[in-house]
Amino acid sequence: MVDLPDDSPLQPLAVSLGDPAGIGAEVVAKSWERRREEGLPPFFAVGDVSAIEAVWKGPIAVIGEPANVFDHFDHALPLIRVAGDEAVPGRPTLEGARNALDSLEFAVGLTRSGAASAVVTGPVSKTQLYAIGFTHPGQTEFVAERCGVSTDSVAMMLAGPTLKVVPVTGHIGLAQVPSALTIERIVAKGRALIRGLQRQFGIENPRIGVAGLNPHAGENGALGREEIDLIQPAMERLAEEGYDLVGPMPPDIMFRPQQRAQYDAALCMYHDQALIPLKTLHFDEGINITLGLPIVRTSPDHGTAFDIAGKDQADPGAMIAAIRIAGECARRMQAA
Numbered sequence: 001m002v003d004l005p006d007d008s009p010l011q012p013l014a015v016s017l018g019d020p021a022g023i024g025a026e027v028v029a030k031s032w033e034r035r036r037e038e039g040l041p042p043f044f045a046v047g048d049v050s051a052i053e054a055v056w057k058g059p060i061a062v063i064g065e066p067a068n069v070f071d072h073f074d075h076a077l078p079l080i081r082v083a084g085d086e087a088v089p090g091r092p093t094l095e096g097a098r099n100a101l102d103s104l105e106f107a108v109g110l111t112r113s114g115a116a117s118a119v120v121t122g123p124v125s126k127t128q129l130y131a132i133g134f135t136h137p138g139q140t141e142f143v144a145e146r147c148g149v150s151t152d153s154v155a156m157m158l159a160g161p162t163l164k165v166v167p168v169t170g171h172i173g174l175a176q177v178p179s180a181l182t183i184e185r186i187v188a189k190g191r192a193l194i195r196g197l198q199r200q201f202g203i204e205n206p207r208i209g210v211a212g213l214n215p216h217a218g219e220n221g222a223l224g225r226e227e228i229d230l231i232q233p234a235m236e237r238l239a240e241e242g243y244d245l246v247g248p249m250p251p252d253i254m255f256r257p258q259q260r261a262q263y264d265a266a267l268c269m270y271h272d273q274a275l276i277p278l279k280t281l282h283f284d285e286g287i288n289i290t291l292g293l294p295i296v297r298t299s300p301d302h303g304t305a306f307d308i309a310g311k312d313q314a315d316p317g318a319m320i321a322a323i324r325i326a327g328e329c330a331r332r333m334q335a336a
Contacts, residue, residue: 160282
């Protein structure tokens with residue numbers, strides 16, 4: 001692991017609030033409250049000020065540009081306003097979805113321009129976004145497009161204190177997974193994972209544990225041939241490029257502590273294969289980081305939680321982790 005450059009100047013982080021009716025505003029405000037004890041880098045919120053005022057009575061400093069953050073961060077939560085209707089916790093609206101999308105796009109733009117050092121995205125409702133015409137599977141694909149990067153070249157990594165995972169296939173039905181898996185797709189996600197670990201986490205020679213698709217990793221073809229026909233050839237190609245991989249590993253045992261010690265991150269074949277162990281181990285601390293972008297993007301690995309919005313029950317742990325890790329990754333990329 002490469003040490004962080006302690007004295008590198010860093011622009012503030014942009015944190016989009018997500019859906020104004022969800023818990024995004026609450027966990028961002030609570031993260032600011034714990035900024036000193038958690039050692040968080042300076043950041044500013046992007047979104048509707050009413051979303052924060054509806055759930056928090058702390059000080060807010062509405063600013064015009066990211067450079068103003070340093071004048072206010074010690075005594076107030078800086079916020080760049082994106083106007084919207086009055087937010088009501090737990091009551092999502094189409095106008096709120098538009099506000100969330102506008103805030104996301106603004107935060108990404110500030111980060112791409114260099115005015116912010118990273119973007120942290122708050123939780124959004126895909127149902128609400130789809131209702132206003134959003135055509136991307138999620139925020140990851142939207143951010144990739146805005147950065148001019150093919151979604152095939154990025155990887156969604158979920159990370160907690162003891163486990164990092166990347167699913168090769170994402171938000172598709174389980175029945176579609178075998179046909180969606182290709183050698184090229186596995187190689188592309190593997191490359192994005194390895195290079196992301198090098199650039200953003202300072203792991204010079206990452207070790208990757210590769211999951212099989214079938215029970216017992218296929219039992220030499222007796223329980224399925226994807227390991228033989230797809231996964232092993234992809235691993236061989238990555239090994240020829242000098243990368244260190246182990247597998248295909250039987251999915252039912254590869255997340256035991258003894259197996260996790262063999263790799264720095266797991267490359268999994270489908271969504272739940274990756275997210276079930278991650279959320280079981282680190283539900284309140286897990287974050288999402290998009291690898292393969294020219295910018296740093298992280299997010300807490302939880303949803304809008306409309307059912308508890310406005311009840312002061314939201315745990316800010318994942319948002320705090322997302323802000324902290326975004327700052328660490330931004331410093332490493334800046335120093336590279």
